[in-house]
Amino acid sequence: MVESTQPISIDDIARHYDQLDHFYREIWGEHVHHGVWETGKETPEQAVRRLVDLVLERAQLRPGMQVLDVGCGYGATSRIVAQEHGAQVLGLTVSPAQVRYAESVTNPPGNPRYLIEDWMHNQRESGSYDAVISIECLEHMHDKDRFFAEAFRVLKPGGRLAVSAWLSGEELRPWEHRFLVEPVCREGRLPALGTASEYARKMQNAGFEEVSVLDLSEQVVxxxxxxxxxxxxxxVRKPGYLRFLLDPKNDNRIFALTMFRIWLAYRRGAMKYGIFGGMKKT
Ligand SMILES: C[S@@+](CC[C@H](N)C(=O)[O-])C[C@H]1O[C@@H](n2cnc3c(N)ncnc32)[C@H](O)[C@@H]1O
Structure with missing residues (x-):
C-alpha cells in the first residue's frame, strides 16, 4: 500500500471535486473515470462507456434491483443503471457540486437519487442492496478494509460487488514510490493506493466469494x-484555464501537472488499473 505523506481529510476530497468541477466536465465529461481501449480505434466516449459496461457485467444487474453506486460522481453511471437496466439506484458522493449537476440532468427526477454521504460513515441499512458498484472511489477511502466490509454489510445475500480502482504496482522501485505514486496520492487527494492482490485479499477477508480481478492497466493508459x-x-483557447491555474487559492490546481505523473506511472508499471468482482454468498 502506498500512502500519501500528507493527511487527507474528507473535506479535502470534497473540495478537490468542487474546485475542479468545470475542469473535469470540460476536459473529460460527466463520467469521471478512465476509458478502456481494446482495439485502439475507440473514441474516448466509446472507451469510457466500455469501462462502465465491464463494471456492470460483474454486478449482474436485472430490472427492479436496488443498486448502490458508491462515489457516483456526476451520476452518469447511475443513470445508465437506472435507464438501461431498470434498477432503482442511489448514488453517494461527497461533492455538493456533483450532486447539483447530477440532479439537474436526471429527468424525470427520482431515479437515480443522489446523496452527499461519506461511505466510511454511511447510514445505509444492512442487507438492503442487490448490487453495489463503485467506479474509482476506493482510492479516496481512508480505510480500505472498511470499504469492503461496508459493501458486504449492505448487500443482500447473493448480492454482488463490482469495483474499478486505480492501483499501485505490486513491486515499486524506491524512486517510483517517491516521485510517482506517492505524489499522485497526495496531489490527487487519495489517502492510499493498494495493489490488486491486496484488494483481492481484502475482499475475501470481508467475506466475498467468487472474487475476480481483471487487469486493464494497458487498456486504460x-x-x-x-x-x-x-x-x-x-x-491556449480559454483564458479562464490559465487564470485558474495561476490563482493560489485553488489548492487543487496541481492536479493539472499530476496528470503527466500518472501517465508516466502507468507507462512504467508503477500504477495499475483493475476491476474487481465478488459475491455475498446466499
Ligand atoms: C473519480 S470520481 C468517480 C466518479 C464516478 N464513479 C464516475 O465514474 O464518474 C470519485 C468519486 O468518489 C467520491 N468519493 C470520494 N470519497 C468518498 C467517500 N468517502 N464517500 C462517498 N463518496 C466518495 C467523490 O465524491 C467522487 O464522486
Whole structure:
C-alpha cells in the first residue's frame, strides 16, 4: 500500500471535486473515470462507456434491483443503471457540486437519487442492496478494509460487488514510490493506493466469494495523453484555464501537472488499473 505523506481529510476530497468541477466536465465529461481501449480505434466516449459496461457485467444487474453506486460522481453511471437496466439506484458522493449537476440532468427526477454521504460513515441499512458498484472511489477511502466490509454489510445475500480502482504496482522501485505514486496520492487527494492482490485479499477477508480481478492497466493508459492534450488546448483557447491555474487559492490546481505523473506511472508499471468482482454468498 502506498500512502500519501500528507493527511487527507474528507473535506479535502470534497473540495478537490468542487474546485475542479468545470475542469473535469470540460476536459473529460460527466463520467469521471478512465476509458478502456481494446482495439485502439475507440473514441474516448466509446472507451469510457466500455469501462462502465465491464463494471456492470460483474454486478449482474436485472430490472427492479436496488443498486448502490458508491462515489457516483456526476451520476452518469447511475443513470445508465437506472435507464438501461431498470434498477432503482442511489448514488453517494461527497461533492455538493456533483450532486447539483447530477440532479439537474436526471429527468424525470427520482431515479437515480443522489446523496452527499461519506461511505466510511454511511447510514445505509444492512442487507438492503442487490448490487453495489463503485467506479474509482476506493482510492479516496481512508480505510480500505472498511470499504469492503461496508459493501458486504449492505448487500443482500447473493448480492454482488463490482469495483474499478486505480492501483499501485505490486513491486515499486524506491524512486517510483517517491516521485510517482506517492505524489499522485497526495496531489490527487487519495489517502492510499493498494495493489490488486491486496484488494483481492481484502475482499475475501470481508467475506466475498467468487472474487475476480481483471487487469486493464494497458487498456486504460490512453486516457491520460488525451486529458493532457485537452488541457493544453484549453490553456491556449480559454483564458479562464490559465487564470485558474495561476490563482493560489485553488489548492487543487496541481492536479493539472499530476496528470503527466500518472501517465508516466502507468507507462512504467508503477500504477495499475483493475476491476474487481465478488459475491455475498446466499
Ligand atoms: C473519480 S470520481 C468517480 C466518479 C464516478 N464513479 C464516475 O465514474 O464518474 C470519485 C468519486 O468518489 C467520491 N468519493 C470520494 N470519497 C468518498 C467517500 N468517502 N464517500 C462517498 N463518496 C466518495 C467523490 O465524491 C467522487 O464522486
Amino acid at each position: 490512453r486516457t491520460w495523453p488525451i486529458c493532457a492534450w485537452r488541457m493544453l488546448v484549453g490553456l
